[in-house]
Amino acid sequence: MKILNNLINEKLGTLISTLIYSAITIILARRLDSNSFGLFVIFTSLTMTYALLINLGTAQQIIKYKDTKYYGIILAGIIIFLPIFLGLYYFLQSLISDPIIYLLLVLDSIFLAFIMTLRANLIANYQYDLYSISMLLDAILKLIISLFSRNIFLDWVITDFLIASALFIYIKPKITVKNLTKSELYHLISYNLINLAKNTYYITDTMIVGFLLSLKDAGIYKLVSQTIEALLNIFNARNVLAPAIRDLNWKDSLKLLGKTIFYHSLIAIIFAIAFILLGKKVIVLLLGKQYEIVYDLTLIALPIVFLDSLSYINVLFEYKGFPHLSAIALWISLIVNIFFDLILIPKYSIKGAIIATILSYASAILFGLFSYLFYVFPQIKAKLKKIYKEKLK
Numbered sequence: 001m002k003i004l005n006n007l008i009n010e011k012l013g014t015l016i017s018t019l020i021y022s023a024i025t026i027i028l029a030r031r032l033d034s035n036s037f038g039l040f041v042i043f044t045s046l047t048m049t050y051a052l053l054i055n056l057g058t059a060q061q062i063i064k065y066k067d068t069k070y071y072g073i074i075l076a077g078i079i080i081f082l083p084i085f086l087g088l089y090y091f092l093q094s095l096i097s098d099p100i101i102y103l104l105l106v107l108d109s110i111f112l113a114f115i116m117t118l119r120a121n122l123i124a125n126y127q128y129d130l131y132s133i134s135m136l137l138d139a140i141l142k143l144i145i146s147l148f149s150r151n152i153f154l155d156w157v158i159t160d161f162l163i164a165s166a167l168f169i170y171i172k173p174k175i176t177v178k179n180l181t182k183s184e185l186y187h188l189i190s191y192n193l194i195n196l197a198k199n200t201y202y203i204t205d206t207m208i209v210g211f212l213l214s215l216k217d218a219g220i221y222k223l224v225s226q227t228i229e230a231l232l233n234i235f236n237a238r239n240v241l242a243p244a245i246r247d248l249n250w251k252d253s254l255k256l257l258g259k260t261i262f263y264h265s266l267i268a269i270i271f272a273i274a275f276i277l278l279g280k281k282v283i284v285l286l287l288g289k290q291y292e293i294v295y296d297l298t299l300i301a302l303p304i305v306f307l308d309s310l311s312y313i314n315v316l317f318e319y320k321g322f323p324h325l326s327a328i329a330l331w332i333s334l335i336v337n338i339f340f341d342l343i344l345i346p347k348y349s350i351k352g353a354i355i356a357t358i359l360s361y362a363s364a365i366l367f368g369l370f371s372y373l374f375y376v377f378p379q380i381k382a383k384l385k386k387i388y389k390e391k392l393k
Helices: 002-031 034-055 058-065 072-092 099-124 128-148 152-171 182-212 215-235 238-247 250-287 293-301 303-310 313-319 323-348 350-392
Strands: none
Touching: 002 034, 002 128, 002 215, 002 238, 002 250, 034 072, 034 099, 034 152, 034 182, 034 215, 058 072, 058 099, 058 182, 058 238, 058 313, 072 099, 099 128, 099 152, 099 238, 128 152, 128 238, 182 215, 182 313, 182 323, 182 350, 215 250, 215 293, 215 303, 215 350, 238 250, 238 313, 250 293, 250 303, 250 313, 293 350, 303 350, 313 323, 313 350, 323 350
16 A cells, blocks of 8 residues: 555656646647757756766665765766766757857756755655655646746756755765675666666667758657657656665566566556557647657657566666676667668668667567576575575574
8 A cells, every 4th residue: 555655656746747748749849840849859858867977876876775875976977977068068059059059968967966966865865755746846836847947958957956955965975985795786787787777778779860861850750759758657666676676575566566567567558549549640740740749759669668668677676686687688779779760760760769679679678588587586586495494403
């Protein structure tokens, strides 16, 4: 019942904020010309990528160990990556020609790194009501600026600064880092490998489309991704599952994982049918006739909604002592995605990028399932036998 209440509290904020972000995307797609909207897509994608790099696995570490002592790692991330980010502008000028916009992007990534870590602190302590409030406040402020802003990039950065400041004042995290144990260091390295894979995925997923096709195509692909993301956010339970699995024993964790996968799949079927029947009318109504192609492309991407439920096994790996398996799964997924992107996008355009994403999801899930059956499960079985024998003595 506690897990259900946490899920409801988390979803209230996530669902409403997802709807608001969808509205923001629609507003900006209408307000901006196709190239400017594509630039905004690249801006937000790179911001998330840079933020995950700066974060250096701190968010997952806080959820795992329920301690704020890891925040100093973010400062190390800023020192390490800031010169690299600034140097990368030379290679990204074909996508972002204005150096001021690029500087705003780098600055925003720092604020976003703190936001995702501070929110992880709320998740680690089951403060899902406050988590939802922070999500809603963020979304509402960005909705306002999307409607009235004359400089969307500057105002976006200011909003993230305000959210980061409010969370920082409330949580009052420790900035210094104490000596890490071997277990803490192992998890931190694994979480960094996970984040690095996610980062590269964020870069390649949208930017390869931008490089191989056009900014307009990158914008359309982003709309498809955001439609799938909106569907996933309706029933995605990762934020609630992570601390619950951390605190439960193996037996109860597996039961919870099985139930989560079942209910995710069930709800996914309902929403997939609803999208097939109503999605085209809704997209044309909200985005206009010129974005009708988003519906057709989203239909191709719908298998991701079902595949995502099986990827919950990575949450089990990350918070039950096997985070390196999650990292390997994500790197396999990344390599598969890039490989098929380069092959399929020139031939099939945006459809090729979507097919590559589906194949990358499937490859990660297959690795996760085989890892559990042939690596994790035998170890759990051996531990349980040992405990049982000791009890008999």
